[in-house]
Amino acid sequence: MGRRVSLFVTCMVDQLFPQVGMAMADVLERAGCQVDFPEDQTCCGQPAFNSGYRNEARTVARHFLNTFEASEAVVVPSGSCTAMIVHHFAELFHKEPETLARVHALEKRVWEFSTFLTQVAGVEDVGACLERVVTFHDGCHGLRELGVKDAPRRLLAHVRGLELREMTPAEECCGFGGTFAVKFSELSGAMARTKIDAIQRTGASTVVSADPSCLMQIQGALTRAGSDIGTLHLAEVLASR
Amino acid sequence: MSTEFAQKSHEALVDAKLQLAIYTATGRLKEKRSDVVSDSALPDYQELRTQANAIKKHTIDNLDHYLEEFERNVEGHGGKVVYCKDGTEVSDFVLSLAKERAAHLIVKSKSMTTEEVDLNERLEHHGMESVETDLGEYILQLAHQRPYHIVAPALHMTRYQVADLFERELHVPRETAIEKQTALARAVLRQKFLAADVGISGANFLVADSGAVVIVENEGNARLTTSAPKIHIAVAGIEKVIPRAQDLATFLKLLARSATGQLLSVYTSFLSGPRRAGEIDGPDEFYVVLLDNGRTRLLPDKNKRQSLYCIRCGACLNTCPVYRKIGGHSFPWVYSGPIGAILTPQFMGVQHEPALPFASSLCGACGEVCPVKIDIPKILLELRSDVKKSDAREGRNRLEKLGFRAFAWLMTHPRMFEMAGRIGRSMGWPTSTKGPLAAWLSERDLPPLPAHSFRELWSRR
Amino acid sequence: MSRDNVLHKIRTALGRGAGQAAPDPPAARIRIPLVSMDARVASMLERVRALAGEAVATDDARAFVAEAIAGKTALASNAPLLAECGITSLPGVRSGITDREELRELCAAVDVGITSADYALADTGTLVMLASPQEARMISLLPPAHIAVVPRERILTGLDELFSLLPNPAESTSSMVLITGPSRTADIEQILVRGVHGPGLLSVVVVV
Numbered sequence: 001m002g003r004r005v006s007l008f009v010t011c012m013v014d015q016l017f018p019q020v021g022m023a024m025a026d027v028l029e030r031a032g033c034q035v036d037f038p039e040d041q042t043c044c045g046q047p048a049f050n051s052g053y054r055n056e057a058r059t060v061a062r063h064f065l066n067t068f069e070a071s072e073a074v075v076v077p078s079g080s081c082t083a084m085i086v087h088h089f090a091e092l093f094h095k096e097p098e099t100l101a102r103v104h105a106l107e108k109r110v111w112e113f114s115t116f117l118t119q120v121a122g123v124e125d126v127g128a129c130l131e132r133v134v135t136f137h138d139g140c141h142g143l144r145e146l147g148v149k150d151a152p153r154r155l156l157a158h159v160r161g162l163e164l165r166e167m168t169p170a171e172e173c174c175g176f177g178g179t180f181a182v183k184f185s186e187l188s189g190a191m192a193r194t195k196i197d198a199i200q201r202t203g204a205s206t207v208v209s210a211d212p213s214c215l216m217q218i219q220g221a222l223t224r225a226g227s228d229i230g231t232l233h234l235a236e237v238l239a240s241r
Numbered sequence: 242m243s244t245e246f247a248q249k250s251h252e253a254l255v256d257a258k259l260q261l262a263i264y265t266a267t268g269r270l271k272e273k274r275s276d277v278v279s280d281s282a283l284p285d286y287q288e289l290r291t292q293a294n295a296i297k298k299h300t301i302d303n304l305d306h307y308l309e310e311f312e313r314n315v316e317g318h319g320g321k322v323v324y325c326k327d328g329t330e331v332s333d334f335v336l337s338l339a340k341e342r343a344a345h346l347i348v349k350s351k352s353m354t355t356e357e358v359d360l361n362e363r364l365e366h367h368g369m370e371s372v373e374t375d376l377g378e379y380i381l382q383l384a385h386q387r388p389y390h391i392v393a394p395a396l397h398m399t400r401y402q403v404a405d406l407f408e409r410e411l412h413v414p415r416e417t418a419i420e421k422q423t424a425l426a427r428a429v430l431r432q433k434f435l436a437a438d439v440g441i442s443g444a445n446f447l448v449a450d451s452g453a454v455v456i457v458e459n460e461g462n463a464r465l466t467t468s469a470p471k472i473h474i475a476v477a478g479i480e481k482v483i484p485r486a487q488d489l490a491t492f493l494k495l496l497a498r499s500a501t502g503q504l505l506s507v508y509t510s511f512l513s514g515p516r517r518a519g520e521i522d523g524p525d526e527f528y529v530v531l532l533d534n535g536r537t538r539l540l541p542d543k544n545k546r547q548s549l550y551c552i553r554c555g556a557c558l559n560t561c562p563v564y565r566k567i568g569g570h571s572f573p574w575v576y577s578g579p580i581g582a583i584l585t586p587q588f589m590g591v592q593h594e595p596a597l598p599f600a601s602s603l604c605g606a607c608g609e610v611c612p613v614k615i616d617i618p619k620i621l622l623e624l625r626s627d628v629k630k631s632d633a634r635e636g637r638n639r640l641e642k643l644g645f646r647a648f649a650w651l652m653t654h655p656r657m658f659e660m661a662g663r664i665g666r667s668m669g670w671p672t673s674t675k676g677p678l679a680a681w682l683s684e685r686d687l688p689p690l691p692a693h694s695f696r697e698l699w700s701r702r
Numbered sequence: 703m704s705r706d707n708v709l710h711k712i713r714t715a716l717g718r719g720a721g722q723a724a725p726d727p728p729a730a731r732i733r734i735p736l737v738s739m740d741a742r743v744a745s746m747l748e749r750v751r752a753l754a755g756e757a758v759a760t761d762d763a764r765a766f767v768a769e770a771i772a773g774k775t776a777l778a779s780n781a782p783l784l785a786e787c788g789i790t791s792l793p794g795v796r797s798g799i800t801d802r803e804e805l806r807e808l809c810a811a812v813d814v815g816i817t818s819a820d821y822a823l824a825d826t827g828t829l830v831m832l833a834s835p836q837e838a839r840m841i842s843l844l845p846p847a848h849i850a851v852v853p854r855e856r857i858l859t860g861l862d863e864l865f866s867l868l869p870n871p872a873e874s875t876s877s878m879v880l881i882t883g884p885s886r887t888a889d890i891e892q893i894l895v896r897g898v899h900g901p902g903l904l905s906v907v908v909v910v
Contacts, residue, residue, distance in 0.1 A: 009695050011652070011658075013695055014662070014694050014695040014696060015662045015665070015666075015691075015694050015695075016688055016690070016691065017688070017691070018691050018693060018694055018695035018697075018698050019691070021695040021698075021699070022695065022698055022699075025699075025702075037696070037699050039655065039696065040655045041655070042651075042652040042653070042655050042658045043652040043658075045649075045652065047645075047648065048645050048648060048649060049622070050603065050622070050625070051599075051625065051629070051641075051645065052598075052599075052622075052625030052626045052627075052628055052629035052630075053626075053629055053642070053645040053649075054626050055649075056645045056646060056648060056649035057649075059649040059652075059653055060648075060649055060652045060653060062653075063652065063653040088622075140602070140603070140604035140605055140606070141603075141605070143605075144604070144605035144606070144608070144609055145605065169268075171606075172562055172606075173562045173602050173604035173606070175562070175602060176602065177601065177602025177603055177604070178602075178603075179599075179677075180599065180600075180601065180602045180603075181602075181680075181681065182677040182680040182681055183596075183599060183680070184250075184599070184600055185680040185681065185683050185684050186250075186251060186254055186683070186684065187250060187254060187563065187566055187567060187600070188602070188684060189683070189684025189685060190254055190260075190566050191562050191563075191566060191602070192684065192685060194562075194566075216688055217685065219686075219688065220681070220684075220685030220686045220687065220688070221684070221685045223685070223686040224684070224685045224686050262891075265892070266892050269892060285733070288731075289731070292728065292731045295728045296727060296728055299725075299727045299728060300727070302716060303716070303718070303724035303725070304712050304716065305709050305712045305713050305716070305718060305720075306718075306722070306723070306724035307724070308709065308712070309709070314872070318872060318876070324704045324705040324707075324708045324709070325704060325708075326704040326707055326708055330704060374899070375889070376887045376889040376890070376898055377887075377889035377890075380889070380890075393888070393889065393892070394889070395889050395890065396892075398890070398891075399891060400890055400891055400893075403890055419890045419891065419893050419895060420895055422890060423887065423890070423895040423898055426898075427897075427898055427899060430899065431810075431899070434899075435806065435810060448872075450870065451870050451871065451872035451873075452872060453871070453872045459885065459886050459887060459898075460885055460886070460887050460898040460899045460900065461843060461885040461898060461899035461900025461901075462898070462899045464839070464843050464879065464899075464900065465843060465844075465899055465900075468839040468840065468843065468877070469806070469840075479708065479712070484727045485727070485730055485869070486865055486868075486869060486870055486871060486872070487730035487732060487865045487866075487869055488730055489861065489865060490730070490731065490732055490861045490862045490864075490865045491730075491731050493861055494861065503882075504749075504825075504826045504882070505826045505828055505880065505882040506882065507881065507882055507883050507884070507885055507886060507900070508879060508880070508881060508882075508885075508900065509879065509880040509882075510877065510878075510879050510880075511871055511872075511877070511878040511879070511880075512876065512877050513871075513872035513875075513876055513877075514872075514876050515876060516833070516876050516877075517833075517875065517876050519834070519835035520833050520834060520835060520838070520875070520876060520877075521799070521800055521801075521802055521805055521833075521835065521838035521839075522802045522805060522806065522833075522838045522839050522840050523833060523839055523876050523877055527876075531708070533704070533708045533711065537708065537711035537712055537715055538715075540711075540712060540715030540716055541715045
């Protein structure tokens with residue numbers, strides 16, 4: 001294969017969950033990709049965009065464009081950041097036709113991690129092995145904006161020793177929502193508790209997701225509730241041997 | 242965040258009984274909807290949504306044309322159309338007609354549009370008796386409360402609260418059996434129906450090519466409201482119009498399924514004008530009040546205009562994880578849930594309740610279930626931007642604006658971003674009792690800070 | 703009242719001129735499935751029963767109605783079908799009322815309202831009733847029970863077929879009502895109660 005892939009790890013993974021980025025790089029290499037890390041990367045600008053600060057979001061988006069324009073493919077371990085780039089960047093530049101054209105060109109080359117593996121690299125078995133009973137949380141942006149639903153499950157199905165149990169109700173928001181989690185903390189907490197109730201009912205020992213922000217919310221709520229259920233990013237599961 | 246929204250949502254969140262009631266009721270409606278729009282139950286579901294969206298878009302984009310066609314056809318069948326720019330004009334019209342006809346008693350079927358303009362209050366202030374006849378709305382009228390949910394208005398009340406209410410307001414012995422409570426309301430309201438001079442209804446659809454008003458219900462009170470009194474007045478927002486009766490084959494299939502999981506509501510009435518020559522019963526006079534009340538303000542923005550496509554099914558409420566926790570009364574206006582969150586700022590101005598567009602995790606579940614495909618999350622995001630622009634103009638939230646400017650600067654200076662991260666990690670999480678971290682910590686724990694950032698690990702690889 | 707004001711605001715917002723024509727709307731979506739008459743009858747009966755209504759297919763509507771109204775008072779509409787079936791001559795059945803006030807008083811007093819139906823919709827178990835000199839609105843609305851008699855040929859596949867046959871119901875009547883099951887509410891604690899304002903008992907008699 002030898003496909004060339006640039007990592008956009010996201011600001012959250014870079015600073016708080018570096019092991020997710022390392023795991024993603026491992027898995028991509030195992031899938032035959034040549035991986036690089038454009039050092040100027042920082043953030044996709046979603047926090048500003050979601051808070052209503054479009055000028056500031058635009059500034060950050062421009063920096064992203066400059067950093068990644070030369071990449072053949074960009075892989076992102078987050079559904080929400082990917083959705084920001086491929087769906088919302090265009091909204092920021094409707095008054096700048098030239099930049100908009102650059103955005104549209106780059107959009108096609110930016111991929112959420114599980115989608116990249118299954119659809120672009122054409123890989124479902126990455127040789128992973130993890131004896132665990134897990135449940136999978138679908139991050140809302142990935143699910144509803146990008147259609148990420150089957151891809152993670154197909155990848156998990158090939159992890160030796162792994163048992164996947166679906167939660168009921170499924171597809172419900174964990175309550176993170178970016179600054180929502182702190183602006184409406186009581187409400188966010190209530191949503192998190194409903195989510196961890198569903199998780200606990202599965203009997204799984206670990207929650208897996210393709211979105212680090214959801215994992216931060218869910219793990220934070222689990223720990224606060226005194227549960228010893230852990231969380232792992234999909235990349236970490238797939239990197240396990 | 243405004244204290245009123247914060248206060249009301251807090252009250253809802255700490256009320257365990259209410260939490261259970263909201264969650265269960267909306268959960269049931271959500272599941273029932275899901276069953277009847279599944280691939281096996283309604284294979285055409287996505288096509289129907291696309292069609293419904295296309296029809297609404299076309300109609301709203303040419304709204305004046307369809308309103309005039311509607312008006313011509315209503316008048317062709319012997320009815321009359323009255324345009325009202327606000328609630329005052331609606332009540333002025335009703336009152337002057339009532340005076341001319343020496344009418345005193347009005348029966349009303351469910352109409353969110355009339356709630357928007359507090360029609361009952363206005364009428365009662367001028368000496369009319371205006372009785373809500375939908376069971377849930379009747380209960381709320383007695384309790385002097387606003388609807389909790391578009392489709393299930395008394396969702397928040399228990400049978401015991403209803404028993405207390407009936408005992409107090411109707412002077413009857415306390416009765417907690419739901420069937421008996423319903424029978425009592427039926428008996429009381431039947432007398433009203435048969436004695437009323439005027440029936441005021443809403444309208445789910447206004448059909449332009451037929452000059453007809455379509456009303457969808459389960460109880461029969463709208464049929465009685467529109468058939469028993471000699472005068473029928475339908476009050477509807479200007480956005481309710483659709484081009485053709487044939488379009489109902491699309492909309493009716495979506496409405497009941499999305500709202501309650503029924504294939505069709507028990508009664509769908511298609512009413513055009515006073516009774517025809519030879520017809521035995523029905524009203525002698527038929528009026529349709531077309532209400533603006535600010536809807537024209539939503540038209541200029543091509544994107545936000547889709548807020549007017551809403552057919553008031555309530556599916557977005559039933560699926561919204563936020564509504565399912567804070568309930569209808571946390572919202573400042575008559576419309577609650579995701580649709581309320583986009584309508585309220587547009588009707589009342591963004592500063593009326595600036596928290597509203599932000600009280601969402603943007604999960605997108607609402608847009609996914611909307612039968613007319615309103616992109617609610619997109620409009621919420623635009624409204625957030627509108628709030629911040631308005632804040633900037635009014636000099637509010639300066640600190641936050643500075644914060645995001647700093648964020649943008651940091652994120653465009655990668656070496657500074659790196660350094661800030663390194664400093665932060667070495668200092669550990671700040672344990673301040675105020676600010677965003679305190680808000681986080683009030684509900685959940687923070688992750689442990691890693692020793693190194695990804696880029697540090699990568700450079701050693 | 704504010705006709706010009708409102709229309710003007712709309713036009714300004716949309717960038718349209720007064721009297722400006724509108725482009726054609728998207729074609730109406732009408733898809734009529736091919737369903738045999740037997741299957742339609744079966745579906746109609748099944749759907750009505752699923753909604754807690756009673757439904758029968760019979761060539762002796764009179765016998766069915768006689769049993770259903772035994773010991774009760776009933777008011778029948780002036781639909782020729784009911785007379786043809788011999789229903790209006792049953793003991794206990796009044797009909798031939800044409801005065802609005804008299805009709806209303808009787809409807810409020812009787813146990814059962816008997817009507818015909820112009821059409822039925824097989825996929826949802828729906829009755830379609832157009833108001834006319836033969837069919838008043840109140841008979842299917844005020845009494846606590848409603849019996850509707852409909853010839854099997856009148857059973858359509860669904861809404862699409864109905865609006866294809868009747869693209870403009872307003873041309874023939876001031877009121878077309880689609881009735882799908884008995885009156886109901888779940889407004890108190892989401893507990894289902896039947897017969898809130900409209901009839902709580904519904905019987906559909908398909909005449910074969």
